Amino acid sequence: xxxxxxxxxxxxxxxxxxxxxxxxxxxxxxxxxxxxxxxxxxxxxxxxxxxxxxxxxxxxxxxxxxxxxxxxxxxxxxxxxxxxxxxxxxxxxxxxxxxxxxxxxxxxxxxxxxxxxxxxxxxxxxxxxxxxxxxxxxxxxxxxxxxxxxxxxxxxxxxxxxxxxxxxxxxxxxxxxxxxxxxxxxxxxxxxxxxxxxxxxxxxxxxxxxxxxxxxxxxxxxxxxxxxxxxxxxxxxxxxxxxxxxxxxxxx
Amino acid sequence: xxxxxxxxxxxxxxxxxxxxxxxxxxxxxxxxxxxxxxxxxxxxxxxxxxxxxxxxxxxxxxxxxxxxxxxxxxxxxxxxxxxxxxxxxxxxxxxxxxxxxxxxxxxxxxxxxxxxxxxxxxxxxxxxxxxxxxxxxxxxxxxxxxxxxxxxxxxxxxxxxxxxxxxxxxxxxxxxxxxxxxxxxxxxxxxxxxxxxxxxxxxxxxxxxxxxxxxxxxxxxxxxxxxxxxxxxxxxxxxxxxxxxxxxxxxxxxxxxxxxxxxxxxxxxxxxxxxxxxxxxxxxxxxxxxxxxxxxxxxxxxxxxxxxxx
Amino acid sequence: xxxxxxxxxxxxxxxxxxxxxxxxxxxxxxxxxxxxxxxxxxxxxxxxxxxxxxxxxxxxxxxxxxxxxxxxxxxxxxxxxxxxxxxxxxxxxxxxxxxxxxxxxxxxxxxxxxxxxxxxxxxxxxxxxxxxxxxxxxxxxxxxxxxxxxxxxxxxxxxxxxxxxxxxxxxxxxxxxxxxxxxxxxxxxxxxxxxxxxxxxxxxxxxxxxxxxxxxxxxxxxxxxxxxxxxxxxxxxxxxxxxxxxxxxxxxxxxxxxxxxxxxxxxxxxxxxxxxxxxxxxx
Numbered sequence: 001x002x003x004x005x006x007x008x009x010x011x012x013x014x015x016x017x018x019x020x021x022x023x024x025x026x027x028x029x030x031x032x033x034x035x036x037x038x039x040x041x042x043x044x045x046x047x048x049x050x051x052x053x054x055x056x057x058x059x060x061x062x063x064x065x066x067x068x069x070x071x072x073x074x075x076x077x078x079x080x081x082x083x084x085x086x087x088x089x090x091x092x093x094x095x096x097x098x099x100x101x102x103x104x105x106x107x108x109x110x111x112x113x114x115x116x117x118x119x120x121x122x123x124x125x126x127x128x129x130x131x132x133x134x135x136x137x138x139x140x141x142x143x144x145x146x147x148x149x150x151x152x153x154x155x156x157x158x159x160x161x162x163x164x165x166x167x168x169x170x171x172x173x174x175x176x177x178x179x180x181x182x183x184x185x186x187x188x189x190x191x192x193x194x195x196x197x198x199x200x201x202x203x204x205x206x207x208x209x210x211x212x213x214x215x216x217x218x219x220x221x222x223x224x225x226x227x228x229x230x231x232x233x234x235x236x237x238x239x240x241x242x243x244x245x246x247x248x249x250x251x252x
Numbered sequence: 253x254x255x256x257x258x259x260x261x262x263x264x265x266x267x268x269x270x271x272x273x274x275x276x277x278x279x280x281x282x283x284x285x286x287x288x289x290x291x292x293x294x295x296x297x298x299x300x301x302x303x304x305x306x307x308x309x310x311x312x313x314x315x316x317x318x319x320x321x322x323x324x325x326x327x328x329x330x331x332x333x334x335x336x337x338x339x340x341x342x343x344x345x346x347x348x349x350x351x352x353x354x355x356x357x358x359x360x361x362x363x364x365x366x367x368x369x370x371x372x373x374x375x376x377x378x379x380x381x382x383x384x385x386x387x388x389x390x391x392x393x394x395x396x397x398x399x400x401x402x403x404x405x406x407x408x409x410x411x412x413x414x415x416x417x418x419x420x421x422x423x424x425x426x427x428x429x430x431x432x433x434x435x436x437x438x439x440x441x442x443x444x445x446x447x448x449x450x451x452x453x454x455x456x457x458x459x460x461x462x463x464x465x466x467x468x469x470x471x472x473x474x475x476x477x478x479x480x481x482x483x484x485x486x487x488x489x490x491x492x493x494x495x496x497x498x499x500x501x502x503x504x505x506x507x508x509x510x511x512x513x514x515x516x517x518x519x520x521x522x523x524x525x526x527x528x529x530x531x532x533x534x535x536x537x538x539x540x541x542x543x544x545x546x547x548x549x550x551x552x553x554x555x556x557x558x559x560x561x562x
Numbered sequence: 563x564x565x566x567x568x569x570x571x572x573x574x575x576x577x578x579x580x581x582x583x584x585x586x587x588x589x590x591x592x593x594x595x596x597x598x599x600x601x602x603x604x605x606x607x608x609x610x611x612x613x614x615x616x617x618x619x620x621x622x623x624x625x626x627x628x629x630x631x632x633x634x635x636x637x638x639x640x641x642x643x644x645x646x647x648x649x650x651x652x653x654x655x656x657x658x659x660x661x662x663x664x665x666x667x668x669x670x671x672x673x674x675x676x677x678x679x680x681x682x683x684x685x686x687x688x689x690x691x692x693x694x695x696x697x698x699x700x701x702x703x704x705x706x707x708x709x710x711x712x713x714x715x716x717x718x719x720x721x722x723x724x725x726x727x728x729x730x731x732x733x734x735x736x737x738x739x740x741x742x743x744x745x746x747x748x749x750x751x752x753x754x755x756x757x758x759x760x761x762x763x764x765x766x767x768x769x770x771x772x773x774x775x776x777x778x779x780x781x782x783x784x785x786x787x788x789x790x791x792x793x794x795x796x797x798x799x800x801x802x803x804x805x806x807x808x809x810x811x812x813x814x815x816x817x818x819x820x821x822x823x824x825x826x827x828x829x830x831x832x833x834x835x836x837x838x839x840x841x842x843x844x845x
Binding site for chain 2: 574576577585587588590592597598601602649653665668674675676677682683684686690691713717742770771772773778781802806816820828
């Protein structure tokens with residue numbers, strides 16, 4: 001694959017003694033969108049949460065193996081720094097309810113105690129909101145609480161918040177599952193715009209969505225990589241019987 | 253778009269280095285644990301201090317302390333029976349008086365009028381009553397209730413002290429009603445709506461639903477509510493001290509002046525001369541502590557099982 | 563069939579009767595409240611004037627005031643808050659964040675029990691801990707006694723308010739690379755702030771009227787006191803001493819002090835109500 005930014009090598013993840021991910025070996029291409037598909041409980045969210053070291057936050061969680069971000073093992077790097085380079089958007093929109101829209105966007109800097117010049121933070125807020133396709137809708141209400149926004153707008157605010165940190169990778173964990181179809185299609189459009197300038201990894205249970213947004217697709221089953229390749233190939237000519245069954249709705 | 257990243261903020265170069273962060277992180281966690289342990293030490297410390305403080309009296313009188321009815325500082329004999337009787341009788345009487353009121357208002361609040369001005373007034377009043385300090389209840393009792401009880405006693409032919417067990421019980425009842433009422437209302441609210449509706453659907457009247465469905469379902473919670481209200485009345489000090497009459501003899505009837513465990517401590521603690529005297533008063537405190545511990549442990553356990561939010 | 567109709571009538575009458583009875587009891591419950599408020603306002607208002615609030619107590623026969631008790635109450639509550647709030651806040655965070663821990667479970671149930679400990683017992687203990695070693699009744703010992711009484715309420719309100727903060731908010735902050743302690747301080751505590759502040763104010767309003775724990779600690783003092791190792795007066799102590807005195811003059815002043823105390827407590831309760839609703843965080 002061309003120009004990988006993220007490599008996962010011999011990676012295992014556990015929860016207590018249960019093995020959730022088994023011997024994962026993957027490469028993710030830079031500035032492309034990759035979908036992770038699989039039936040619920042297959043470990044797709046765990047894999048995503050391992051990439052920004054969020055998995056270890058749940059009690060009893062442990063990992064084995066290496067994940068290399070631009071050639072550097074994230075498990076020997078400070079987790080805080082890994083998380084600043086790998087942004088994440090969650091299932092349910094979760095803007096900070098005590099902050100206004102402006103502060104929500106630069107929350108990553110504020111919370112980390114990074115002082116920015118006013119002009120600089122203004123620029124970051126504007127650029128991030130423009131990238132997240134939200135600027136025109138909120139530019140007159142920047143100092144209002146983010147909680148009055150619609151679900152789709154809140155989710156785009158969360159995307160802007162992640163983009164403001166200028167991450168190398170953006171992780172989306174079923175980011176549209178709590179949204180209505182209109183808002184979902186807007187987010188999908190956004191992913192298609194963003195993927196030219198940032199690496200995106202999407203976990204989804206919506207097969208059609210994976211087809212619409214991603215260049216590459218990974219099919220996980222019972223914690224193992226079953227099939228991984230160009231979305232167009234995997235959807236038209238799946239090599240594994242289980243992938244085919246999943247894509248045609250036979251299980252999952 | 254890449255104009256922003258003139259500096260790489262993400263690497264943390266401007267912010268805390270990893271090691272500093274770990275130090276702060278560890279300090280924060282230590283602070284949390286230290287606070288938690290301090291809280292534990294305070295409760296343990298209360299028990300240990302009371303035990304050490306009453307050691308002399310425990311050694312001297314043993315179990316007799318609870319059974320002996322002589323409380324004579326001059327003769328250095330101390331028996332707490334009159335106060336135990338005073339406490340138990342005032343608390344029980346208060347509970348008896350308060351139950352119909354708290355029960356009625358709890359049912360009213362939770363089943364009849366969930367909204368509306370009267371329920372609002374009732375709720376507001378219950379909160380206001382709960383906020384009045386006990387010293388003010390005692391003060392009011394002393395100047396308003398005592399004369400009323402005294403005129404009753406004259407009519408009934410008892411010695412017209414005015415102060416005494418009955419007066420203290422009435423004041424206590426007024427004080428625990430708001431507490432018991434809001435507790436019972438919480439418990440009754442937990443009765444599932446579909447159970448009640450099932451009752452109504454069968455043609456039962458509201459009274460029948462309450463009697464046959466609501467009360468049986470909520471009885472555990474109601475019992476523990478009564479227990480916790482009893483725990484409140486038991487340790488109440490100021491209001492009782494002001495109207496109970498402060499007599500160290502065993503009360504003869506409900507009009508007799510008496511002393512409760514808490515009120516004897518309040519009255520005599522600062523004037524207690526001699527180690528044994530003080531130690532005996534502390535032992536009464538230890539008894540109060542132990543009983544409140546048991547009552548609350550049982551009450552809280554039942555409440556927790558029922559998932560009542562206090 | 564006729565029998566059934568009769569029975570139904572009877573049941574309906576029974577139901578009406580029950581409604582009437584609980585209605586009457588509910589109203590009767592309110593009577594003492596109105597009585598008490600009526601007495602305090604009637605007698606208290608007559609005693610209160612500017613002189614009463616701003617001057618020191620004087621011997622019987624001369625018209626004195628209660629300024630030292632008002633100041634003393636504020637001093638006691640202020641110092642008690644300084645001790646109790648940080649301790650309770652951190653303890654509350656601990657039992658929320660380490661919920662599965664055995665220590666947290668122990669702290670949580672001990673907190674419940676501490677709430678039930680009679681206040682007079684707290685007074686005894688603070689006498690043993692502070693008054694005896696310092697050989698004097700003191701502002702400090704009274705403040706510690708009140709602080710211990712404030713602990714359980716603040717711990718519980720911190721715990722319950724933090725539990726209402728969705729886990730997703732914590733994750734959002736951590737995913738931005740925010741260290742754990744900053745996440746707690748800058749994201750979770752602000753989101754829970756209205757509940758925590760409500761708890762703090764309610765605990766202050768509760769201990770403002772406490773007398774029993776102060777009898778052998780703060781003790782009371784006819785003069786103004788600002789030193790931490792000297793006895794101090796408070797409104798409830800003054801009410802107790804004056805109400806049980808034989809002088810009608812002092813009794814009158816006790817009504818005035820009661821009214822001021824009730825007003826203080828009501829204001830605090832109203833503020834807490836206001837905060838509970840107005841500042842509530844919506845997610």
